[in-house]
Amino acid sequence: MPSLDFKNPRRETGDPPYLLHKLKRGALLLGFLIATGFAIQLTRAVDESIATVIEPSQSTTSDHPVNAPVLPLLPELEIIEGEIGRGEAFSEALKGAGISHDEVFGLVKSLRKGVHRADFNPNIVQRGDRFTARIDSVGAIQTFEYIKRGSLESRILAEQTNGRLKAWKETVPLDRRVVVVSERIDDSIWNALRATGKNPDVLSHRLMDIFEYEIDFMVDCRPGDRFSIAFEEFHKDDQFVRYGKILAAEYSSGKDRHQAFIYESPDGDRAYHDEEGKSLRGIFLKSPLNYKRISSGFTSRRFHPVLKKYLKHHGIDYAANHGTPVWATADGTVSFAGRKGPLGNYIEVKHKNGYKTGYGHLSSFKRSVRKGAYVKQKQIIGFVGATGRATGPHLHYNFYTLAKGKYRLTNPSRVLNRPTGKPVPKEFLEDFNTRRDALYALFEHASGSIVTAFLKDADLQLAE
Known part of the structure; x- marks a missing residue:
């Protein structure tokens, strides 16, 4: 057996070099022949398999050409x-x-x-x-x-x-329904609405907004008063989503009856009107804020909680939380905004037709409110506080009327609140009366009734 040369492993001792060379050439030739034969057989097999796949497709009908490229599948998301x-x-x-x-x-x-x-x-x-x-x-x-x-x-x-x-x-499209509720008041409008099964927070505020020129629900409500409201509800798959607009409302207190009907004239003007088509919008709002209670009314003899003696109180004190927004009760021009003795931070607004209003004990003013500034009705002008001579947060509200060239403090509840909004134009009165009657007839149904079917399509478009 030939011995290996460990210093040169590629060389074997005892054999001539040409023998190793022949062995290498033989091995290479054998490998080439084997590889060539395998490739030929593989090519034939592939050709046969392709032919097998193609031939059946040529004999069948298809909407797609045979040679059309196969589109890749869209990746799943x-x-x-x-x-x-x-x-x-x-x-x-x-x-x-x-x-x-x-x-x-x-x-x-x-x-x-x-x-x-x-x-x-x-x-x-x-x-x-x-x-x-x-x-x-x-x-x-x-x-x-x-x-x-x-x-x-x-x-x-x-x-x-x-x-x-x-x-x-x-x-998302919603199902629109018209619902009517009626109830008797025992203590408050809020509790009466809750008794109907509806949301008293939403509906009471909307009812107050409609009658805000005629009724102060905090002081004018009496046990035995009654109300009826027809309003929208929106549902999705029979699930309640939200309330819509109030279409008609009636409030009865003793011999007094207040009615409101929403009406949109053909010229696009939409507002609430009474049964005669007159606007419910008055010169003054009934109150200058959302308050808790009236802590002191307009009187000529009130025991002052700080001075401990009886004095005139020719204004109205509205108890409310510190920071509650205060708004102007009518359009006008600010005639004073600053500190005014016992009234603390005070704003005075001058209105048309010889009227003036004052707002005292404010914690702060709206930044835009200064002397000479014009303010709109229900525009926020300040916030409830306890500045000046006050024992707690409240708004002192003054109302002045011009008489013989001088402004005199007057009880606002005794001022005739003339309507200032536009009435229904004469050419649309017949249309208004028709829709008013259709809405008023809804109050004949039991409280809680869905009355959509009793209104025509034209009536349903009143609040769209």
Whole structure:
């Protein structure tokens, strides 16, 4: 057996060099022949298999050409669902659900561009808001849906279009119903509305807004008074969503009866009118704020809580929380805004027809309110406080009438509140009377009845 040379492993001692060379050439030739034969057989097998596949397809009918390229399948989208957690930010919730930082940034950018800030603000989200995103294999958002907690009326959508996310708000169609309720008042309008099974917070404020020139529900309500209201409700799949407008209302107190009917004339003017078509809008509002109670009325003899003696109190004190907004009871020009002795921070507004109103003990003024500024009716001018001579937060309201060139303090409840709004034009009175009668007839139905079917399509369009 030949021995190996460990210093040169490629060389074997005892054999001539040409023998090793022949062995290498032989091995290479044998490998080439084997590989060539295998390739030939493989080619034949492939050709036969192709022929086997093609031949049947040529004998069958198809809507697609035989040589048409096969399109790749679209990648499946991954669905990511999530919910805003307690104290969680919008971007934080999305990234926590597995959406990348860049995709969240692009989504926020498209939402700010396509959706009005009042409809959706990514910086202001609530716990319980839900979102659904569909992302592709590379993590890009293809569609996005955002639903605010408790909202059945709208949703925020985004979709990939031409390489960019486009966002918009979609309004969900709702079922509109007209409902009528009637009730007797035992202690307050709020409790009476609650007895009907409806939301007293919403409906009481809307009823107060309609009659705010005629009735102060905090002091004018009496046990035995009655009311009837016909209003809209909106539902989604038989689930209540929200209240709509009040279409008609009636309030009876003793011999007094107040009625309101919403009417939109053919020229587009919409407002509430009484049964004769006169506007319910008066010169002055019945109160200058939403208050808890009247702590002191207009009187010539009141025991002063600070001075401890009887004095005239020719104004009205409205008890309310500190910071409660105070509004002007009529259009006018600010004649005074500043500190005024015992009244503390005080605003005086001069109105047309010889009237003037004053607002005392304010904590602060609205920035735009200064002497000479014009203010509109129900425009906020200041906030309830306890400045000046006051034992607690309340508004002192003064009402002046001009007599013989001088302004005199007057009890506002005794001032004739003449209507200032536009009445129904004479050419539309017949149309108004027809719709008024249709709405008033609804009050004949039992409280809680759905009365949509008793109104014609034209009547239903009153509050659209």
